[in-house]
Amino acid sequence: MWYKQSRNSLFFKIFINYLVIILIFAAFYMVAFTFLKSKIQNEIIQYNKLILNNTVERYSTHFTRIKNVLFQYSSNEYLVAFNSQLLTKNENDVNYLLAKKVIQNLQTDSFNPLFYLDNIVIYFNSNSFTIDKEGSSEAQGMFSNLYGSDKYTYMFWKEQFKLNQAFQLLPSAKFYKTAERSKGYELIPFSFQTFNGNYQIIAFIDISKTQQAFFGDDDNRQFMILGADNKIIYRSSDELSAAAMPAFETNQAYKLQKGYYYFKQKDTDGLTYVTLVPYANIASELRKMNLTLVLILIITTVIGLAASFYHSKRIQSPVEQIISSITDRNPLKVKSSINEFAFIHQKIHSLLEERDGVKNELASKQSVLTSFNYINRLKSINSDLSEWKDFIATEDNFIVVLYELNFRSAAYEELQIQVERASYYIREHIDLMVSERFSDSHTFQIEKNQILSVISGDTPIDNIHSLLMELKHHLDQDKKYCIVTIAISSKFEHVSQFNNAYLQVLELVQRSRLVEETQIVFQSRPLAPTFAFSPGQDQELNVCLQAGDKDRSLQLIVRCLDDMYQKEASVAQFRFFADAVISKVWKILEIFNVHTSASWELKPLMHRLKDCYTLNEYKLAFNSVIESATSLVRSKKGDTDPIVTYVMDILHTKYAEDISLDNLADKLNMSNAYLSVYIKEKTGVNFIDHLNDIRINQAQALLSGTDMNINDISIQIGYRNITSFNRMFKKRTGMTPGEYRKNNLQITSL
Template sequence: MGKLEQLRQNANSLFFKLLTSFMAIIVLLISFNFLSYTFFRNNVTNEILRYNKLNLDKTVNDYEKHMTLIRNVAFSLYFSSEVELLKISSPRIHYDVASQIRTNIRNTIGNDNLYLNNLVLYFRETGFIIERDGTSQAETMFSKYYKSDLYDYEFWKNEFNQSYTYTAYPSSAFVDMSWENAPASKGQMIPFVIKDNSNSKLLIIAMLDAGKMFGAFHQSINRNFIVMNEQGQTMFSSVDTEQTITLEELPGQEGHLKIGTDYYFYSKNAGSGLTYINIVPNAGISSQIVRLNVILGSLLVVAVVISIGTSVLFSIRMNNPLKKIVQSIQELNAGPSSSRRRSEIKEFAIIGDRLSDLLRTNRVIHEDLRQKNSQLKYYAYTNKLKMIRTGGLDWKEPDVSNKPFVLTVFNITFRRRYYENMETDSDFAAYFLKEYISTALADKYAESTVFQIEKNQILALVFPKEGEPPVIETLDRMKEIFDRDKHYCFLTIATSPQYTDSSQFTEAYERALAKLKFRPLGEETQIVTEMGEPAAYHALTLMEEQEFHANLQAGNGQAVVHQVIRIMSAMHKKQAAAGEFADFSRDLLSKVLRTLTALQLDGRMRKDDDSPQELLADCHTLEQYETFWSEFLGEAAGWIKQKKEARDPITSFVFDYLDHHYGEELSLEMLADKLNITGAYLSTYFKEKTGMNFSDYLNGMRVNIAKDMLQNSSMKIQDVAVRVGYHNVNSFIRMFKRYAGLPPGEFRKTSQQGG
């Protein structure tokens, strides 16, 4: 009986409960780890298979992208102006053009990332060959310099009769038989051929280095890789032994299957028709599983042993000391003034001291939180102003809920001179301004709150009382201080009338922000107290924009400067706000920069100078805007005028011919024939010299002439269309609306009303 009671007491002891709890946790963790390991082991094989599939997908993607790239390179060469000239002049051979083509081939092959051994141009009528090392006859080329058992001269000769535009052939070893006794290997290459299926005068053969492509694109630790075409032929193989798999054995577009002791991962590409196969020996996968079993099993055994030993040791060490810790806490709860006997045991004495420190720290933290009311007010006011509702930070300021207040917003604008001459960042300057505003208001008002609500925006809340000066008087005195630094920065101060309740905070804030938009031009601090007229966006009218673009494209700097200054003077007379000047100027600058870019003149702006956008952002008076536009537009118009005055025989002929024959049937090819050049060359040359396409120039010129006819004559729209070269009136109306922005009828009506 005594032993049973003793056993019951031991079962209720802390040591026993700790030990049994640890044992239960260990058993639970062992069970969980065992199940997890079993599940994990079953999925490792799938993950390894997935890893090999992803590697094959990457290889397929790289091969397909490269084949597309080579096709584009070959087509680009096929349709180049030099090759076109040789095709047209055949059977005559222009050796100077052939030399240029050879140079282009060498430049292309020089790109190591293309993995090209050679680009061969084979002309059917003459049997003429152009390649990287020079020119030769086709029979000599394919029986001597690029000899292959699969692809002899007769094979290439018959390719002209085959029905395809481009194709790739299985890889083959090519040798150079220039010296019969010492043949030189060219390597294993994949021939990629393109031609014009409808008029096969030329073959372009891209010799792809199969070995380099394999080394660059194959993503696997195994080197067993096969590429097959739609006919089941082996395009490339890195397998030492002869592969026996056929396309019929590979179901679906992609997947894997196990044949013998190997896994075959395959992917069929619908675009190219190629099938990519990666062979992974099963021994490699099995070895990883076995190695994983050994590692995880060993770790589990070690973890169980360490866990049991640690549990026993920790339970023993926690049994008695925990009671003394509880006693120490009970002594501390008596309060800081009560005497506490310090433990003679070093560890528990340290615990007691640390608990005392925690209690003192807790009291200090509570005291510090009481001193953070200003910071909490900032978040509360911000949430109130911006109508942000939070779960635990609702408005809790009953002492100001019914007090009258005045809200003022200070918006800071830093001048370019500040960033050039000052070492400190603008955020430091904004902080110093906030501190000055806070000090100035605190000197005059018993209750005020100042905080920075945006990067360049400071907000002040003043709760005026009887006997305190009006807020506007204080702002006037602050303005005098701010104006001392107007060369570096200035402020726009928007103040609200006096409100009576805190529920109007949001309304006061929104009205103050709206007032900021009515700041007039000027580079000194300004106080805005009243709302002005709603801002009207000043954009160029249709007629003004046409006049501006016509003068700018003609290089008439004086006219465009005069027009812009006239518009800005009108805006100034209407007392337009500074923001309206900025919006108008940014829109106008965008139009000028687009014109310069179209004429390829944007590169003339010096990169080491301030950009036009930066110079424009520092304009704050009418004189500064006029100076900026006079200099910038004058310089831009000068560039345009210089380019127009630069005479060019080809473009001059085109301009002159169009001026005298705009009403006739015109085409790029017709003018190219008159100049004895190709249409493609004339199109590229005209775009390079004028900054616009030939069709855009012709249609724009015809529309401009039609505008003049519509404004200065009573001709019918159908007659105007025929006069300027459009025999279909619907085409004329569509083109006129595209370039003029209005249909012809509305344009004539608008012009008559404007007159």
């Protein structure tokens, strides 16, 4: 009996829940540990593969670089002339100053830290004569005393002339100086000779420096290079051999054999690079990780059990006191350091009194809650208010009327009245007129500039039209201060369609015309495509703005405004066009380095465009904006850098052509590096970023203002590759051209 009571107690339940959570986390930890162990082992293998890949790339690049160095000597004018004299003249008639010129080149290349060379020796067969970075000497003395080797003797190099092989990467060997034979140093000979030539050029690569630079100095890893004939070119340990290597399957990059991981990779020259990593290294890392993670698991489990017991006890005691306080009308204070329990104890008896107060408050706010519930349904917000249930139960038809208030800020500044206050007066006036005609109606404000009327029942549409025409007469008396657009929805049969009704009137408002009076929109109308400048007009406007030509710039803009007005463009389309022109004006001002402090007077003029509701207002506002902008341009033209102006003119007028920094630098007799830094310093933006911004801005205008397909737009703005265009467009705008056009059409339709 005691056990059952204890098992059902709060302490037992909480403690068991803690234990279950600990076990779940422990199980997850073990699964994650197993996965992590395998993942880490793979990562270690991938890390060693990456090291070998980098080493192969560096060695391959280095050998190619040495090839180029050796090959360049075959066309060295001093070497060619000196060799010719050795072959055609007596020894006393040879101009050895030519050899001095060659020696200077040998010194430059030998001491180049990127080549990792010990020396470069040119061996002339006809005279048994050599030159290197130190000077000249007899060939036999060179290969016996200075670069003596058991493998590469004087006779070995002598025999190489008979082989007529252009390039030879020979196996590494120990080279000695006669006086210091105990101090041998390992070098890789890399030789080159022309067909039936009189000389061969031998580069001695310092393999110790090369190995340290390309592979590192980890003592646990071993390294080997094999030639195309499987002959060892270099090995870091004498124990390595080609015969001991395991057999690799096709495309197999590594293999475990006899306690070693063998990693193999072949380069384009046929050389094979092999790395050996002891498996003990990987196993050691995994063992360390195992011990660490197991120790962490044990410690966290013990801490979790102790904390579970402690917190279960801490929760049990105040809960028992709270239960007592519920049954006792005058309970003692709960003894707990937990603030929440103390708060619950203080508030538990006042909840009943607050409940009664809430009921009374809800009853007094019935009208406010009804308006709030309408807004919830219109914006697809769920609500459980009983008033909404009553409205659903009626199952009446309904019509939604939306009033959008477009306040003229300049006029309201004269009245010294806040827009919020004016909205309230207009809502009250509309509510009074609508409720007098239709008792089953409700008018409320849903946004700072939107008022909504919901008219329920089978109300004749003609009666609603008559009311709105009367309301229009009242509102037009104040059109100097506020222009109202009224949209009427279709008749909807069920309350679940409220959201659809709201979206319908919202779309109707956005399709309204540009008129200076209250406008009533009864039905939707087709709109012309989005208006924008043609590519030719766009370039012409750029030229006019950059020239500071107000009249020509304004003529282009007014012509487009008249065309839009004639084709009955919507208010949203006029605003989109205004935003596009303003964006272009700011871009021109940036080109001329017009700072914010100098253009402060332009910002309020641009803001006036947002308060335009007639064609004449748009023309006047654009006139002020263009006049101010071109004035700023003209004032800056004298201070404008001619080089930057020339470059920006080219970019804005010839962005569709194949423009490159090299071509512009050639025209300006400047290096491309200097021109790039110059543009960055003067404008704060790189040349290529300027070009891409101009092209993408033009692409946005074509996507939103024309029906051209994306491939044609890509070609017209200068991108010959559609993939490059898509990638750059998404980088600049965050979406693909297709997504941008679709999004723009949706915005325009609204």
